[in-house]
Amino acid sequence: MKYELVAGFETHIELATKTKIFCSCTTEFGGEPNTHCCPVCIGLPGTLPKLNRQVVNYAVKAGLATHCEIAEIAKMDRKNYCYPDLPKAYQISQYDMPLCLNGYVELSNGRKIRLERIHIEEDAGKLIHSHGDTYVDYNRGGVPLIEIVSKPDIRSVDEAKEYVEKLQQVMRYIGISDCKMQEGSMRCDVNISVREAGSEELGTRTEIKNMNSITNIAKAMEYEFERQCDVLESGEKVTQETLRYDDATNSTYPMRSKEDAHDYRYFRDPDLVTINVSREDVAEIKKSLPELPADKCRRYIDELEIPEKDAQLLTKYRNISEYFDEAIKGVKSPKTVSNFIIGQIFSRLETEADKEEFNIKTTPKQLNELVKLLDEGKIRNNLAKSTLEKMLDEGKNATDYISESDMGGLDENALNDLCKQAVEANPKAVEDYKNGKEKAIKAMVGFVMKNSRGRADAALAEQKIKDLIK
Amino acid sequence: MGTIAKIHEMLETKQISCKELTNLYLKEIDNANKELNAYVTITAEQALDTAELVDKKIASGEKIGILEGVPMTLKDNLSTKGIETTCCSKILKGYTPIYDATVWKNLKSQNAVLLGKTNMDEFAMGSSCETSCFGGATNPHNTNHCSGGSSGGVASAVGGNIAAYGLGSDTGGSIRQPASFCGIVGLKPTYGAVSRYGLIAYASSLDQIGPITKTVEDASIVYDAISQYDPKDSTSQGYKGVKTFDTLNNDIKGMKIGIPKEYYEGIRDDVKEAIFATLKSFEDLGAEIVHIELSAVKYALPVYYIIACAEASSNLGRYDGIRYGYKTAHYNGTHDMICRTRSEGFGEEVKRRILLGTYVLSAGYYDAYYKKAQKLRGTIITAFNKAFESCDVILAPTVPMTAFEMGHATSDPIETYLTDICTVPVNIAGLPGISVPCGFNAKGMPIGMQFIGKKFGEAQILNAAYKYQQNAGQNFKDTKWGVKL
Numbered sequence: 026m027k028y029e030l031v032a033g034f035e036t037h038i039e040l041a042t043k044t045k046i047f048c049s050c051t052t053e054f055g056g057e058p059n060t061h062c063c064p065v066c067i068g069l070p071g072t073l074p075k076l077n078r079q080v081v082n083y084a085v086k087a088g089l090a091t092h093c094e095i096a097e098i099a100k101m102d103r104k105n106y107c108y109p110d111l112p113k114a115y116q117i118s119q120y121d122m123p124l125c126l127n128g129y130v131e132l133s134n135g136r137k138i139r140l141e142r143i144h145i146e147e148d149a150g151k152l153i154h155s156h157g158d159t160y161v162d163y164n165r166g167g168v169p170l171i172e173i174v175s176k177p178d179i180r181s182v183d184e185a186k187e188y189v190e191k192l193q194q195v196m197r198y199i200g201i202s203d204c205k206m207q208e209g210s211m212r213c214d215v216n217i218s219v220r221e222a223g224s225e226e227l228g229t230r231t232e233i234k235n236m237n238s239i240t241n242i243a244k245a246m247e248y249e250f251e252r253q254c255d256v257l258e259s260g261e262k263v264t265q266e267t268l269r270y271d272d273a274t275n276s277t278y279p280m281r282s283k284e285d286a287h288d289y290r291y292f293r294d295p296d297l298v299t300i301n302v303s304r305e306d307v308a309e310i311k312k313s314l315p316e317l318p319a320d321k322c323r324r325y326i327d328e329l330e331i332p333e334k335d336a337q338l339l340t341k342y343r344n345i346s347e348y349f350d351e352a353i354k355g356v357k358s359p360k361t362v363s364n365f366i367i368g369q370i371f372s373r374l375e376t377e378a379d380k381e382e383f384n385i386k387t388t389p390k391q392l393n394e395l396v397k398l399l400d401e402g403k404i405r406n407n408l409a410k411s412t413l414e415k416m417l418d419e420g421k422n423a424t425d426y427i428s429e430s431d432m433g434g435l436d437e438n439a440l441n442d443l444c445k446q447a448v449e450a451n452p453k454a455v456e457d458y459k460n461g462k463e464k465a466i467k468a469m470v471g472f473v474m475k476n477s478r479g480r481a482d483a484a485l486a487e488q489k490i491k492d493l494i495k
Numbered sequence: 496m497g498t499i500a501k502i503h504e505m506l507e508t509k510q511i512s513c514k515e516l517t518n519l520y521l522k523e524i525d526n527a528n529k530e531l532n533a534y535v536t537i538t539a540e541q542a543l544d545t546a547e548l549v550d551k552k553i554a555s556g557e558k559i560g561i562l563e564g565v566p567m568t569l570k571d572n573l574s575t576k577g578i579e580t581t582c583c584s585k586i587l588k589g590y591t592p593i594y595d596a597t598v599w600k601n602l603k604s605q606n607a608v609l610l611g612k613t614n615m616d617e618f619a620m621g622s623s624c625e626t627s628c629f630g631g632a633t634n635p636h637n638t639n640h641c642s643g644g645s646s647g648g649v650a651s652a653v654g655g656n657i658a659a660y661g662l663g664s665d666t667g668g669s670i671r672q673p674a675s676f677c678g679i680v681g682l683k684p685t686y687g688a689v690s691r692y693g694l695i696a697y698a699s700s701l702d703q704i705g706p707i708t709k710t711v712e713d714a715s716i717v718y719d720a721i722s723q724y725d726p727k728d729s730t731s732q733g734y735k736g737v738k739t740f741d742t743l744n745n746d747i748k749g750m751k752i753g754i755p756k757e758y759y760e761g762i763r764d765d766v767k768e769a770i771f772a773t774l775k776s777f778e779d780l781g782a783e784i785v786h787i788e789l790s791a792v793k794y795a796l797p798v799y800y801i802i803a804c805a806e807a808s809s810n811l812g813r814y815d816g817i818r819y820g821y822k823t824a825h826y827n828g829t830h831d832m833i834c835r836t837r838s839e840g841f842g843e844e845v846k847r848r849i850l851l852g853t854y855v856l857s858a859g860y861y862d863a864y865y866k867k868a869q870k871l872r873g874t875i876i877t878a879f880n881k882a883f884e885s886c887d888v889i890l891a892p893t894v895p896m897t898a899f900e901m902g903h904a905t906s907d908p909i910e911t912y913l914t915d916i917c918t919v920p921v922n923i924a925g926l927p928g929i930s931v932p933c934g935f936n937a938k939g940m941p942i943g944m945q946f947i948g949k950k951f952g953e954a955q956i957l958n959a960a961y962k963y964q965q966n967a968g969q970n971f972k973d974t975k976w977g978v979k980l
Contacts, residue, residue: 064593068813070587070592070695070813071572071573071596071692071693071695071696072594073729075726075727076729105808105856107833109815112813114809115809115812161817290808290809290856290858291856292805292806292856292865295698295699295806296729296730297730298730
């Protein structure tokens with residue numbers, strides 16, 4: 026029997042506000058344990074939370090960037106559970122009146138993964154196990170989070186990967202989080218079930234927690250999909266349970282039932298007042314949003330005639346697309362700029378992190394000047410390429426490497442002379458070419474280019490050499 | 496009578512130095528506390544330091560504020576930096592806050608002389624002060640009777656003249672009821688009028704800090720000093736109108752005083768008669784007595800116990816032995832440690848309310864209890880709004896009876912819950928209420944009555960209560976205890 030995977034995500038993202046959600050402690054990552062704390066975020070008796078409005082604004086940004094409706098009024102609720110990393114024994118979260126509702130994330134295959142809601146809440150502290158003892162660090166306690174809950178609309182592991190990447194991309198674009206899975210500023214739980222292909226009904230789902238990279242999400246989902254298929258295939262039923270993914274063994278295993286069986290006793294937090302989100306505020310936030318990656322990508326394809334694959338690479342990180350936007354100002358062919366970035370510049374950026382940072386010596390303005398020299402026919406492609414290499418090494422302007430005499434093409438006579446010299450200097454190549462080795466012509470063209478210091482038109486030179494040999 | 500006004504005058508005119516005064520109080524605390532059990536912590540050193548500061552100020556000819564140098568006390572659920580704050584629970588023994596409650600921060604900056612922290616029912620849950628892990632505070636009028644609760648220690652200290660005034664907290668009557676039992680004045684302000692920051696929570700949507708004083712005038716002075724918006728408390732609004740002190744003596748001619756018959760059902764005769772006897776005073780003053788209906792208050796008790804317990808079950812979850820307070824000696828793992836700490840650290844009444852609150856919030860029961868209670872809370876608020884269309888203030892008994900004998904309240908918890916019937920509606924509706932003494936019964940025990948006002952109507956109820964005291968006397972009776980000024 027053929028089975029189909031059905032998955033939905035619950036994604037927690039730490040917001041990059043300067044201060045915590047209910048007090049003015051810093052949200053900075055790391056720090057000596059329990060140094061980013063105050064009476065409020067360690068829940069000392071008698072303290073009261075005070076909502077950081079920036080958290081609401083960031084969550085609204087996230088909602089707008091994922092096509093959500095923004096609630097006019099929202100409230101905070103208490104989610105009660107007892108764990109040493111939760112100093113009040115309840116987490117302040119949002120239960121039935123979240124800030125954002127009904128959005129979606131569009132995948133490259135055109136499918137829309139619907140979002141049920143986005144709500145705000147506080148993060149818990151961290152347990153540190155050391156020398157057989159357990160310690161608690163409350164630095165992370167009270168760091169603001171949004172939780173993005175998707176509908177079970179994901180149908181493959183590839184879609185799941187793209188969904189997470191797209192979320193990461195858009196949240197970084199709008200600047201509300203760095204979404205680093207390794208540091209825990211983005212955390213995913215996935216609900217997964219399988220059903221007979223073509224069926225409309227949902228199967229029994231399991232929830233996988235504790236995956237700290239996109240690779241692990243994919244591996245965990247693949248494993249769990251196979252496992253559930255096997256269960257069904259053997260005539261058994263999938264049990265609804267919470268699973269933990271173990272990186273080392275690449276398998277999932279059930280969490281102890283104690284960790285799973287919670288009655289959170291949600292109720293409205295009486296210490297906090299209703300959150301009003303005026304339509305004016307929403308309009309203001311909407312105006313402040315940058316062009317979103319999906320819109321940018323579409324514009325590059327439609328208006329700048331960049332191939333889709335390249336447009337996706339250019340828009341993957343905000344730094345790159347902003348660099349690109351700056352570098353194409355007034356140039357004839359944005360594609361040339363795109364080629365330089367994806368080709369020569371990317372080859373210097375080894376990791377994804379390097380690409381995201383996009384820290385290169387050449388400014389967009391310097392690249393823009395180089396491309397304009399090409400546009401104006403003052404230099405040829407080869408010269409541009411070699412010049413860019415030097416620029417990227419040293420951070421200087423194109424004109425620091427290209428003299429006036431290098432600019433402008435060769436006149437007809439000079440080109441003719443150079444072509445003659447090329448033929449004379451390369452008798453072996455001439456013979457090879459005559460014997461049918463087409464490629465031999467390249468050596469002679471190379472001679473012309475080298476001796477013209479890149480000024481010659483390579484195509485024209487090739488034609489002239491062919492004419493000479495004939 | 497050592498009122499705030501009197502003490503202020505004595506200090507200003509140098510009839511007594513602040514240090515002499517403070518020592519006088521400390522000496523009387525020493526004498527009386529063995530029987531009254533009002534104080535659980537005495538802060539003599541700090542009190543004398545402040546007194547010295549005030550004396551220097553007076554000596555230098557500087558003017559002093561009305562509360563400056565006046566010896567006072569705080570209920571032991573108000574956070575005081577560097578001073579142990581226990582809520583009279585074993586689970587918080589040894590806990591010393593690292594910050595001050597906003598109310599205390601304000602009073603401290605005005606050089607209030609803190610004599611110590613006073614006794615209370617554990618986590619403010621109780622009506623007789625007897626659920627305190629230190630044992631209950633007794634009634635200064637008769638130590639075989641309780642002081643009332645939960646702010647029993649403050650009431651006992653103020654009634655017994657071992658503090659000029661004090662701050663308590665009122666969740667379902669915990670300021671007004673002990674004030675009534677001890678023959679003094681207790682004001683529960685409008686929800687949001689006084690910052691709750693630093694008040695160790697019992698039920699967050701009902702808790703409110705307020706003064707316990709000898710006279711209505713003193714209550715007005717203290718209320719004016721503590722009522723203000725606090726950015727640390729999202730639910731605080733502060734009183735934005737005039738100071739209540741300025742309108743205390745306004746004519747109450749034409750003021751409509753509502754008598755809701757529902758409040759007088761099941762009230763003991765001695766209490767009822769004492770209150771009805773006051774009506775003549777109001778008529779003398781030109782006020783109009785109107786009979787009103789407030790049938791929705793019949794829902795108040797169950798609504799109160801559901802909401803208060805639900806919030807308490809969540810608020811008290813943090814006492815787990817990990818960060819502060821009591822921790823069990825022997826345990827096997829974290830879970831066991833938390834279980835044992837809570838089992839050993841909380842008293843019976845607190846456990847009862849945590850269990851009740853956990854139950855009403857549980858999946859499957861939420862709709863039947865908590866949600867319904869919230870709905871009825873709305874009904875009660877509406878009913879009060881309606882009642883205030885036909886009157887300016889409401890006059891009702893504070894408690895259906897006078898102070899219980901010691902041991903009575905804890906022997907039958909349900910019966911004791913029922914005695915909160917007159918005080919809880921005000922908390923549910925977030926309204927201000929003030930209990931004022933209106934006489935004594937045949938056994939010499941004080942009787943109280945309460946004025947209930949509109950939201951932020953403190954000025955009006957203080958005005959009515961003040962005029963009553965002007966007309967009929969303050970009904971304050973000195974006991975054998977305390978400082979006689």
